[in-house]
């Protein structure tokens with residue numbers, strides 16, 4: 001029997017604020033009529049401010065996987081080569097989907113614990129003298145590892161190599177939580193989803209589309225119907241939807257965007273930084289006595305939305321997560337693929353405050369004791385000292 005609040009601290013989906021739930025608790029309206037068009041237009045204009053783009057944004061009834069696929073099928077033809085910058089489970093997974101569609105997928109190998117190196121990208125692109133690489137695919141905040149990649153520096157590397165490849169970036173676990181500047185950073189397609197920084201239920205996904213990407217879509221030959229950008233933009237209006245528009249999602253999105261604007265995007269980013277830093281300080285306290293450590297080793301490249309915590313050899317992170325859930329009603333993310341059982345992941349993104357982070361740290365420390373994982377003490381105090389000092 002679970003009591004009290006369910007502490008949901010996964011790195012997506014995230015907690016849905018009451019305000020958004022209430023905004024969605026309304027009757028259906030006709031999605032072809034003016035009332036819905038006004039809501040939809042407000043949403044797309046708000047999204048442009050969040051993505052920091054003046055270019056087109058398209059939305060799909062899908063999870064992030066759908067937006068990944070939309071980007072691939074609209075831009076490429078069978079046999080096209082794309083370069084995936086390896087960062088972890090999600091980067092490789094995106095690339096694997098390209099293979100299924102007959103793309104030649106090259107991986108720029110990278111240590112999962114470190115950010116991608118712009119110099120290595122530049123070198124690889126300079127070698128590609130015939131410009132066979134049609135696109136570079138990157139995950140900004142790699143949700144499986146907690147490493148944040150330097151999007152702007154990687155863009156500069158592409159420019160330095162004078163390479164014309166499209167730049168596709170997955171901002172699924174960074175958008176609306178960490179600064180993301182689509183136009184300024186020269187990102188042709190940003191892929192995002194509803195269930196992370198936007199604080200919405202899972203089920204809506206987005207792509208931005210630069211003019212260069214739109215031009216590439218004209219000649220791309222992979223088959224697509226539902227994802228087809230041309231069809232979606234056919235009515236020359238972004239309010240256009242392929243099929244029945246999910247009006248309740250738009251009710252929620254309208255409220256979410258209003259909440260983000262009321263707080264101010266910079267304040268949203270600052271709050272995420274603060275809560276992430278408190279989490280990191282707590283893990284560093286556990287690290288004493290050969291305890292758990294932050295998986296992302298470069299302090300300058302630790303994501304402000306998720307911290308993956310690596311347990312010492314021989315201890316099972318899934319057992320720890322199960323204790324957190326069963327005994328204390330706290331849900332944490334698990335390790336993916338090669339990190340299964342090795343790490344647990346604390347999501348610190350979306351609708352979150354200090355007590356939620358402190359409660360999580362305290363609970364994990366209890367679970368570390370129960371599993372018998374060696375660890376330093378004082379993680380909650382380390383987080384308090386930081387948060388109170390910064391308050």
Ligand code: PLP
Nearest residue numbers: 063064065090143170172173193
């Ligand atoms: N990319 C990243 C970075 C993610 O974190 C996720 C999901 O967590 C995905 C892609 C896949 O998105 P979805 O689960 O919404 O399909």
